[in-house]
Structures are given as C-alpha cells and as structure tokens.
Amino acid sequence: MSDAHSEELLAQVAALPPLPGVYRYFDADGALLYVGKARNLKKRVSSYFTKNHGGTRIGHMVGKIVRLETTVVRSEAEALLLENNLIKSLNPKYNILFRDDKSYPFLKITGVAARDGTGDAPGQRFPRMAYYRGAIDKRHRYFGPYPSGWAVKETIQLLQKVFRLRTCEDTVFANRSRPCLLYQIKRCTGPCVGLISPEAYAVDVQNAEAMLRGETQELLKMLEERMLAHSERLEFEQAAELRNQITALSRVLHQQAIETASDKDVDILAVRVQGGRACVNLAMVRGGRHLGDRPYFPVHVDDATAVFAPEDGPEDGLEEMGATQAPPVEQQVLAAFIAQHYISVPIPPVLVASEPVDKALLEALSEQAGLRVTAVHQPREQRRAWLEMAQKNADIQLARLLAEEGSQQARTRALAEALQLDAEDLDHLTIECFDISHTAGESTQASCVVFHHHKMQSSEYRRFKIEGITGGDDYAAMRQVLTRRYRPVAEAQREAGGAEPAAGQARLPDLVLVDGGKGQVSMAREVFTELGLDLSRIVGVEKGEGRKVGLEELVFADGREKVYLGKDSAALMLVAQIRDEAHRFAITGMRAARAKVRVGGSRLEDIPGVGPKKRARLLQRFGGVRGVGEASVEDLATVDGISRELAEEIYRALR
Incomplete structure (x- = not known):
C-alpha cells in the first residue's frame, strides 16, 4: 500500500x-x-x-x-474531544457525522439578585419566566435544555398554575396600571401593581426553582410546614394560600406523572440501524419529568463503520485484550453521537443507553463537564420503561426516514427516466433552478436553488441582485443571472479543452430549470449559445391552462417537443418541489431587499462616520429614518456625537 x-x-x-x-x-x-x-x-x-x-x-x-x-x-481524553470537535466542524467523508443546526431551548428566570427581592430593575425585584434560545448570560438562571419549544412552554404553564410567576416583558411590567388577564385567571400574583411584596414573590421564585430541580417531595413538605405554622399563629388567610398552592402542586404532579424517584436529570439514548441509515433517539428527563424526545440521523455511516476497524484493533496494542474486532455499528453510532452532541450541550450525570458506552469516553466527558457522568446499559424499573419508549420512537423515526428517502429517490429516478437523463448515478444527479421576483419592478432578485443527492442543498443556494435593467423585465433579469452563473462554467470548460473540468472548478449541472415557458427558455438558449454550453440541459416549467397546479408542461431549449408528465407523476412532483423552493427563496430575498430600501436602513449605514451608536441616537431623537431625512442640519447637529460637518454629510446623503 x-x-x-x-x-x-x-x-x-x-x-x-x-x-x-x-x-x-x-x-x-x-x-x-x-x-x-x-x-x-x-x-x-x-x-x-x-x-x-x-x-x-x-x-x-x-x-x-x-x-x-x-x-x-x-x-x-483531550484527543477524543478534539477529534469530535473537528469532525463536527469539518465534515470529513469517512467519519460518522451528526448535524444539529437547531439550538436547544431553555427556561430562563431573570435576575441573579432577585432571590431576596432586592435590586432596582423589575427583573431583579420580580423575576420573570421566559422561553429562551441562545448564549447563556450569567445574570440569569437557566433550566434545561429541553428537547423542544413545546416542552418549555408546557413547563411555564405548569409553574404559572402553581406559583403564579409573571411572564410579561419588563417594558410591559413597568407600565401597567392594573393587573392583566393572567391575574384574573389566577396565573399571576400581580406584582406589576404591588399586589404581592418582593419578599413573598422571591419565595415563590425559590419554590419554582426547587420544582424545576426535581425537589418535589421536599417542596411539598416545606409548604405543609409553612401552612401549619401560619395556622398555629391564627394567620388563616396565609395558610389558605399555601393550602391552595399545595393542592395545585399535587394536582400538577399527578397530571404530569412526575417521578419521585432519585433520578432528576437523565438522558435516554436509543440507537437503531437499518438500510444503511441510523437513528439516535434522545429523550430527556429534567427535574424528574420526562420532557419528550428528538431524533438524530447521522451521515456517512457505511463509509465510517467500514474504516473504523483499525481504530481499536491490534495495531494499537490491544491484541492482548482481545479487542481485534470492531464494535457493532450501533455502538459506533452511539459513541459518535455522545462525543459530538455533548461538546456544546450540557450533559446530565446519568445516561441510559441501548448500547454499552466506552469508559474512556465517559471519563473525557466527565473531565470536560466537571461532574461524574455514568452510563447504564441494561436498566431496570423506571429507567427500563424510559429506554423501551425511546427504542420504540427510534424505530418509528427510522422507518419514516427510510420511507421518505425511498419516495424521494423514486421521484429522482422518475424524472431521470422522463427526461432520458443518465440514471446510473442518481445520487449525483444535480439540478439548478432559477426564478425571478420583484414588486412592480422594485428590488428585483434572482434565486438559484440546488438539488442533488435526492434533496435540496440549502447551503449551495445563491441570490443575485439584478441591476441595470428596466424594472419588471423578467427576460433581461433571466439573461443576467444565467450569464453571471454560467460564464465561469464556460471558462472552466474552455480551459479543460472540452473535457470535464477538474474537481473544485465550476461545473454545469445535469439539468437547468427555469420557471417560465417559451420566452424564458429562449432567453436561456441565447445565453447558453453565446457561452458555448450544452442546450439539452435547459428545461422550462410552463404553467398549464388556468395556471392550475399539476398541469405544468416541460419546455426544452434544444427543439424537443413539450412534455406533459401528468398531475400524479412522481417526476412532476419533484419538478414542482424544486420550482416552488426557487420561488420561495426568491420571494424572501426580494422582500428583505425591499424592506431595507423602504426603511432606509442601508442609507444611514452607508454614511461614513455614522456607526451603530450614532445611528441609534439619530433614530431615537427623530423617531425613524424618515424623521432623520426631514431634519435640518442644525437639528442633526444637536444630537450627541454628531458634529456640524457630519450633520451636513448626513443631510446631503438623505436628500
């Protein structure tokens, strides 16, 4: 070798x-x-x-x-963590890779100083509960992560029923003159209008945090003790309030099936592999409550497992330990998920897994997290029920994925057969689709979306800002975008002497879809003729009679007759999917550009010397860009940080 x-x-x-x-x-x-x-x-x-x-x-x-x-x-341990950081960020072809672009939601309780009810800000005197995604701010407390936004919102509603903490924004809270509807339906204690003291509210906050930590039995016992103490002092109103809170908490615990066992924070991981695809189903238990699950589907499973054997084979000195066989693919997938997932997500102290977890991996994660992490492979009692539920969900999610992928592959094959394309390597069949969008000629945008490997590739989408044409001239816009997109392809082909360009250079897709009929196809034909490209790649999607969905016809640039695929055709479904995605992508780009022009944000941003702080002061003083544009030089110069010279520059730029 x-x-x-x-x-x-x-x-x-x-x-x-x-x-x-x-x-x-x-x-x-x-x-x-x-x-x-x-x-x-x-x-x-x-x-x-x-x-x-x-x-x-x-x-x-x-x-x-x-x-x-x-x-x-x-x-x-450091090598293991670095390895998986690199895998997650660099996407190597022969490693099992998990992609999770969605951040996890948390339940946030605002204000660190709020525990004793002191502090000046409303968020400190009366902390609020909120749904939150993003970076952690040490000024607040966070509970989670939760597997879904629904789980966070359901938890907030639960806490509102029992402890009646506020959820309103600080700006709303500071300007209330009477309590809102949540107070009327007994979901808030009305701190905005002084219906509860900061000290009493702070106790409710502490109790809510105890419940989020899973300390439910301790919390019930403490509330009962406080209720009895008030009764002995003949403080019956306060005792009745606590009695109502205990009743509400007991009802919630029963309705939500909150576990009172020792498990507070646990992640349950079930792996299923079938048909060359894998699914890891992650279920979360937080504060003793099962919050739901989320499936993950890795890529590169076949290639990665095939080259895994040397990693723990005899070449590394493990022959005497009998480690001459690669572990089962399920175990490899689980190890890859645990290592990559918990790089950026807090890890609980207990993992319940369907496969054994390597001790070295647990030690590395423990070292990174600063707490002892253990894994249970063959659980009992409640943990076993959790794992069986996760395994069932993994089976369901993997079956759904295989069905969807089979359907998508069938669509790709149907289109290749209908258009007589090379069907030997369908995974690499590449389609690019173009669409033009504008509003009465304003903010014209062209979109290019890309399809290959049986799915849309959003990371390869491109937008083109169309300039130098008559507003509303879709043909000129299509000419411009096609020329800009495929001129580098023509140059690469000329450099290659007519052969296939080298890897990394611009290449012509197998199919170029344009959203339009004969007119747009004729324009595309002119561009491809000028560039010396293959006309057979161009296909137009012409709307049928009455512009009804399912009656579209395909128009070709190389002289072939129109093709009607039929409204139930799998090939037409794929064409419609790609065409609609190009339309959506063009519309969103056009709307963003139009909004930027109408608001005028870019005009202020483009003025030299006007940074974010000065821009904010100007907008605040004059109530918006329009007000800034109507202000005189003298008025502009009165804003803090705006000199006479800069005021004149702003005045000229906006006039």
Whole structure:
C-alpha cells in the first residue's frame, strides 16, 4: 500500500511521536477524508500505511491520502474531544457525522439578585419566566435544555398554575396600571401593581426553582410546614394560600406523572440501524419529568463503520485484550453521537443507553463537564420503561426516514427516466433552478436553488441582485443571472479543452430549470449559445391552462417537443418541489431587499462616520429614518456625537 504514497508522506509518518493526538487525512484536492484519535500517533497512523487493506473501503480511503496533519495533545481524553470537535466542524467523508443546526431551548428566570427581592430593575425585584434560545448570560438562571419549544412552554404553564410567576416583558411590567388577564385567571400574583411584596414573590421564585430541580417531595413538605405554622399563629388567610398552592402542586404532579424517584436529570439514548441509515433517539428527563424526545440521523455511516476497524484493533496494542474486532455499528453510532452532541450541550450525570458506552469516553466527558457522568446499559424499573419508549420512537423515526428517502429517490429516478437523463448515478444527479421576483419592478432578485443527492442543498443556494435593467423585465433579469452563473462554467470548460473540468472548478449541472415557458427558455438558449454550453440541459416549467397546479408542461431549449408528465407523476412532483423552493427563496430575498430600501436602513449605514451608536441616537431623537431625512442640519447637529460637518454629510446623503 505504501508504494502508492509519496516519500515525503511516508517520511512524515515515520517521524511521528509515540504520543496521544489527533490525525487528519487529505486527498489530492485538499478535501478532508478522515479525522481520528490515537493514544500512540506513531503506531496508529503507521498501521494505515504498512498493512495491505486490499480492495476494502479502508484501502480505497488510504489510496486517496496525499497529505497528513497531526495535533499532539496531553491525554487520550483531550484527543477524543478534539477529534469530535473537528469532525463536527469539518465534515470529513469517512467519519460518522451528526448535524444539529437547531439550538436547544431553555427556561430562563431573570435576575441573579432577585432571590431576596432586592435590586432596582423589575427583573431583579420580580423575576420573570421566559422561553429562551441562545448564549447563556450569567445574570440569569437557566433550566434545561429541553428537547423542544413545546416542552418549555408546557413547563411555564405548569409553574404559572402553581406559583403564579409573571411572564410579561419588563417594558410591559413597568407600565401597567392594573393587573392583566393572567391575574384574573389566577396565573399571576400581580406584582406589576404591588399586589404581592418582593419578599413573598422571591419565595415563590425559590419554590419554582426547587420544582424545576426535581425537589418535589421536599417542596411539598416545606409548604405543609409553612401552612401549619401560619395556622398555629391564627394567620388563616396565609395558610389558605399555601393550602391552595399545595393542592395545585399535587394536582400538577399527578397530571404530569412526575417521578419521585432519585433520578432528576437523565438522558435516554436509543440507537437503531437499518438500510444503511441510523437513528439516535434522545429523550430527556429534567427535574424528574420526562420532557419528550428528538431524533438524530447521522451521515456517512457505511463509509465510517467500514474504516473504523483499525481504530481499536491490534495495531494499537490491544491484541492482548482481545479487542481485534470492531464494535457493532450501533455502538459506533452511539459513541459518535455522545462525543459530538455533548461538546456544546450540557450533559446530565446519568445516561441510559441501548448500547454499552466506552469508559474512556465517559471519563473525557466527565473531565470536560466537571461532574461524574455514568452510563447504564441494561436498566431496570423506571429507567427500563424510559429506554423501551425511546427504542420504540427510534424505530418509528427510522422507518419514516427510510420511507421518505425511498419516495424521494423514486421521484429522482422518475424524472431521470422522463427526461432520458443518465440514471446510473442518481445520487449525483444535480439540478439548478432559477426564478425571478420583484414588486412592480422594485428590488428585483434572482434565486438559484440546488438539488442533488435526492434533496435540496440549502447551503449551495445563491441570490443575485439584478441591476441595470428596466424594472419588471423578467427576460433581461433571466439573461443576467444565467450569464453571471454560467460564464465561469464556460471558462472552466474552455480551459479543460472540452473535457470535464477538474474537481473544485465550476461545473454545469445535469439539468437547468427555469420557471417560465417559451420566452424564458429562449432567453436561456441565447445565453447558453453565446457561452458555448450544452442546450439539452435547459428545461422550462410552463404553467398549464388556468395556471392550475399539476398541469405544468416541460419546455426544452434544444427543439424537443413539450412534455406533459401528468398531475400524479412522481417526476412532476419533484419538478414542482424544486420550482416552488426557487420561488420561495426568491420571494424572501426580494422582500428583505425591499424592506431595507423602504426603511432606509442601508442609507444611514452607508454614511461614513455614522456607526451603530450614532445611528441609534439619530433614530431615537427623530423617531425613524424618515424623521432623520426631514431634519435640518442644525437639528442633526444637536444630537450627541454628531458634529456640524457630519450633520451636513448626513443631510446631503438623505436628500
């Protein structure tokens, strides 16, 4: 195997130190192939280049390696965490990769100083509950994360029923003259109009936090003790309030099936693998309450599991321990999820998992989180019920995914057959679709959306700002966008002498869809003729009689007859999906551009010397951009930080 690699690369491998670290393999185009960790970099990396892997996927990957990068770290735990940080950020082809672009929601209780009811701000005297996503601010308390926004909102409603904490914004709170509807329906204690003291409200906040932490039995006992104390002092109104609170809390505990066992914060992880796809179902228990679950679907499972064997094989000195076989694919998927997921999400002290979890991974996560993390593989009692429920949901989610992907692949195949495209490699069938959007000629935008691997690729979408044309001239707009998009493709083809351009250069998609009939197709044909590109790639989507959905016809630039696919055609469903996505993407871009022009925000931002603070002062003083534009130089100069010269510059720019 080493004969296929350069002497420079092999010398670099031979010079590696016998220390823990992370290694990265790159191909000839600079694309990242694989990220791995090692307790001994020299042994691990050398095993790839000294062993003959034959025609396996490992051999296929190793044959592509032309460059190596390594990072030495202090321990295996550091190597494991760095490895998964790099996997998550760099998306290597031969690693199991989990993508989760959605942040987790939290329940926020505002104000640190609010515990004793002191402080000046309303959020400190009377903290509010709120749904929150984003960065953590140490001035507030956060509970979660929760698997969904619904779980947060349901928890807020629960706390409103029992402890009646406010949820209104501070600006609303500060300007109330009478209590709102939430007070009338006994969901708030009316702190905005002084119907509860800061000290009493602070007690309710502390009790709510105790419930969120799962200290329900302790909380009930404390409330009962306080109720009895008030009764003994003949303070029957206060005792009745506490009695009502205890009743409400008991009812909520019963309705929500809140567990009173020792488990407070637990994550339940169930893995299912089928048909080359995998699903990890994550269920969350917080404060003893089961809050729901969320499925995750990794990519690169087949390739990654095929090259996993050397990672824990005898090449790393584990032969005497019997670790000559790669772990089952479910275990590999679970390990990848745990390592990547808990890099950015707080980890609870207990994981209940359907597969065994490596001790080294748990130790690394414990070290990172600053708490002892344990994993239970074969749980009992309540934990077993949680795991069985998570496994059932993983089965359902994976079956749904496979059904959707099968349907999408069928649509791709149907379109390829209908248009007589090459159907051998459907995964790489690429379609680009263009649409023009404007409002009476204002803020014209063109969109280009991309489809391949049987799905829309939003990261490859592009918008084009159309300028220098008569407003409302869709044909001129289409000419401009197609020329701008495909001129680099034509230049790459000329440089390649008519052959397929090299990887990394602009390439022509298999299909270019334009939203329009003969007119738009004729315009596209002119552009492709001028650029010397293949006319057979151009297809127009012409609306049918009465512009009814399902009656569309396909128009070709190379002279072929129109094609009507039929309203129940899987091929037409795919064309409509791509066309509608291009329309949506163009509309959102046009609306954003139009709003920016009408508000005038960009005009102020473009004036040299007017930064965010000065712009905010101007807008606050004159009530908006229109007011700034109507102000005189003298009025502008009265704003703090605006000199006479800058005022004149603003006046000229806005007039």
